[in-house]
Amino acid sequence: MTSSTRVLFPRMPRGPRHDRRYLERPRQQGLVQRAVTEAFRKLDPRLAVANPVMFVVWCGTVLCLALTLDPRLLDAQAGARERGFNALISLTLLATLLFANFAEALAEGRGKAQADALRRTQARTQARRQMPDGSIELVDSSVLRKGDVVLVQGGDVIPADGEVTAGVASVDESAITGESAPVLKEAGSDVAGSVTGGTRILSDQLTLRISADPGKGFIDRMIALVEGAERSKTPNEIALTVLLAVLTQVFLIAVVTLPPVADVLGQAPSVVTLVALLVALIPTTIGGLLSAIGIAGMDRVAQFNVIATSGRAVEACGDINTLVLDKTGTITLGNRLAEEFMPVGGHTTAELAEVALAASCFDQTPEGRSIVRLAEKFGAALPFTAEQATGIEFSARTRMSGTDTPDGIEFRKGAVDAIKGFVRSRTGTVPAELDACFEKVSRLGGTPLAVCRGNEVVGVIYLKDIIKPGIRERFDQLRRMGIRTVMLTGDNPITAGVIAREAGVDDFIAEATPEDKIAVIQQEQKLGKLVAMTGDGSNDAPALAQANVGVAMNSGTQAAKEAANMVDLDSDPTKLIDIVTIGKQLLITRGALTTFSIANDIAKYFAILPALFAGVGLEALNVMRLASPQSAILSAMVFNALIIPALVPLALKGVQFRPMSADQLLRRNLLVYGAGGVVAPFIGIKVIDLAIGALRLI
């Protein structure tokens, strides 16, 4: 691959996804050890209070421990024999707390390990700062401020994020992307003009203008994010926390008001059994796993080599209604290739090949180079010496490019309309077949490029667009999830229509300008929809900021990366679809475990209530035929504790998401987590009760 292609597509991921290299994976062994220590450290009440549900458990544990030490603390009549039972309940409560802490620590651990790896790249370096008078001084990288100008040479670590102001050099960015192939950086280019602190320059020299103050750079942000230092709860998580807290309060009232009511019947349930009832009823399962689910969701996004600026953004992905996608690079393979020459107006193919070559000899884009290759296949040669000619760059306004020869011949190629206008302005005529060729190519889903020599249209080049394999299936999946896809392309409406149909997108905007992008987003948002988009150029920045979820390519400009709320280190636009799935998975996991947790309460009631009030004739409610009141309460508590670690893998991996309609998803998940949540504890508690009986614990 030539270097110029790498400049334009410096981070095109190669090969199937599973072959790509990711960030250094932390080792599982260390993670578990760290999580165990963290689980104990999180028992600190100052940390525990952050989770209202688990804090109630924490308080209950302390109370039960106190009653284990002195069973007569609150009730003078209590027998010392209750100490053993109190101790067992205290232990299960403690285990419940530790399991919940462990789940959270395990989820955090992966991010922490990743952050450590990133931090290693941040070792302080010396930087050569250029003073305003042009002199160079050696300074520590930590004193560099935004706007400083530094020089870096082959072998240096780039001291901070910056924009290249001069020079061309290859840079190894594997520290952040895991991709070992060097990337070419040069001044003045949109996509290759920014460098990231912590990466290493391999050869040559660059002059940089620093664009981030210390601690505010890209890597710093990444560290903060993967580490969860800036982890704020997502809107959904907050809403769920509120509901769980209120349910906890409701159960607290239900349990606290029980003793005077029971007293009427001459029943006096002990404090420990009441604590057990309360802990069994409050939604500890989801309460203990809630934060782990959120952290794990972020981590899953990170495993896809995407850095999300907030959990909110990941969650918003699940809610996306509309995806705005660029055609090139997302729906079609990045490079359109010249496929065929179609001469018009009595010209021959050889003639057209020569003119096409002449018009493309300065064109360094992959398309331009493919035209040159095709022309050379037809044996065409330049009718002038390249050194003396001037290249005319493509611009969005003229929508054509070409070459002016020293003898005043203008070779142009470009959009058919543009060329027509050009020819007419040179008092030429447009042959009638041109439109037919235009249509023919467009209907094939290709891009027609008209070619002219002076005021004479010579023919049309058929640029073939290749739709990415498998993209249609992905759009079908999205449609089943209720997500609309809109394709944006600079192509003419016919071509765009053909590609849109083939790729299976729902809507397309042809001949789109960057302004159209933001207009489409605003229009969708006005209908109350959440819009996601990908972008890389600096002119995408406003649209990325406008979109509810903006994914910037790591190969993109600094402006785009800052405006976006996610950065894809692999620069693979189709990844947005994966992120949407992760966002949905996150929400489903939360909902499923909440449903499971609440459904569990039914069985727990049937275990604990008859045990609590054995003397009032509630024996008939003991449907599980548990051995004894104490064994019943202990079994329910042990089940309550064990269900947390049992569900940790599910919380960390997320409930499997299958693209299907909401009704189907609801039916399936209700069956698994709703009905399952009702039935599982009946079985679990009974089994534990049998085990307790067999072990003669009570």
Place this chain on the structure above:
Amino acid sequence: MEPDGDVVYVIWQLRPQRQCAEAELVGTVSYARMLPWLLAAVALAAVVLMAPLLGRHLFEVFDGRPQPAWDRWLNPIEDALLRWIGDAGRSAESAAGYLAPLLISNALFALPPLGLLLLQPGWLNPQGFGGLRWDLALHTTISFLTNADQQHLIPEQSLGNLAQLGAMQFLMFVSAGTGLAVGFAVIRGLSGRQIGNFHCDLLRSLTRVLIPGSLLLALFLLVCGVPMTLAPPLEISTLDGGRQLLPRGPIALFEAIKQLGENGGGFVGANSAHPYENPTLLTNLVSTWAMLIIPAATIDAFGRFVGNRRQSNLLLALVFGLLLIGAVVAMAAEQAGNPVLSSWLSGPNLQGKEVRFGAPLTGLWSVVTTGTMTGAVNGMIDATMPPTILITLFNLFLQVVFGGQGTGVAYLLVFVLLAVFLTGLMVGRTPEFLGRKVEKAQVVWASLILLIHPVFVLIPAALTLAGGDTLAGISNPGPHGISQVVYEYASAAANNGSGLEGLGDNTPWWNLTTSLSLLGGRYLPIAALLALADGIRRKPALEPSPGTLRTDTALFTGVTAVVLVILGALTFFPVLALGPIAEALTLVA
């Protein structure tokens, strides 16, 4: 005997239930056993058939649609009244803008009745009753103001006609109107409309729904024999030569708004068990129907507001299903009678029941009256079987088996919202209800509503029981006593008003604590409901897509039912277990 005060009434007497034992022996289906079920079916079918008709009317009234010719003449009168109180009739900008006039007007409505009860002037007071004790007057005013009509007094022995009309009947109309107004403000908010103007809503609910409805129903009751007179009590000499005072009064209209407005406060202490309030099987049937028709029509109107009748029909089916389950359980339990006595007494337990209606129809009435928050009784709920008490308590805890006037549908929608939130996450999207996202603010308000009931039921009940027998005044030991106390507070907090009587509840402790539960159970949820609806109104509406969780499916309706029962049951299962469940199990054992 004064011939002019003589009111003729007919009692359609059901054949004594005792005869059915013989019929059973020969194995034929007894007519007497079937009749109550048939009558119940007729009453409920009439609700189902007429709900859409009234629903359409409610929709037209509260959505400001053009009115039919026959009540267009009300427009200038309403406008003049609004102008008179200085209201321009514009919609409130916020929940507070709706709540403020509601609270102010309710406070103003309460003052004259309170004064009337405290003083009781001699005018229209043939028996010359004096003023009530302050705590009783306060409790009675508050309980009628909050649409509960809990009565810790015997009205015919303490209230003159002026107090009955000027205090009780007046509050019955305005409290039902307030409830309807809130219900439709919430419906408007949920359907994305402006929240509305409270004065306007209150006025219209009175002029277009409650007053005409009550007049029609009163006329019917009058024909069926319910008295409507300002004459003093009838003095009659009994067969054994004694003298008896038969109090009477303007009962027909009182009775009409009592049933239609889901108020439930009786003109006489025996409430609808008294032949003056509910003379015949026919009036019993129509009264049962009257409790259900407005809340059922409100749900139907909700469907019209959101342009999705399927949604409202499913919700109607949901509450109807819950009502039916309750009705079948209660009617069967009453028909079966007391298992302890069954060895030597076949047939129902007739204690505390009217022979005119029979035990099963008392069961039906008890379920309907607690479900709809009416609180009127045609028998003693206290004397019903434990399964019936379980159902009535459960109804009071849920508050949505049609629920209170206007507020019932609002509670139902809150539960739908919670069901959406709990299970909606499982489809992988921020939950949406009617195209609008359910987010933190909505969950906060909905949760607050969940919290109110336990706070105002369980805490005072526990305090009362902890205070011992003197405080509680329970007449039965054991589980039934627990039921009595919990029921009283649940009835207050749910604004129902019925009670497991036998409770010595006319004490300052009971009057003041239940007043607190009445107020807390009325105005806090109203504030939360309005805030919830106003928050939803401000959100953009989304078009449904295949990824949207549809709430108008049988599946989701089932989910809502389960969420409803689980959330309701989980909170109150311990007291239910210690109260009616323990009682029932003791009886069976």
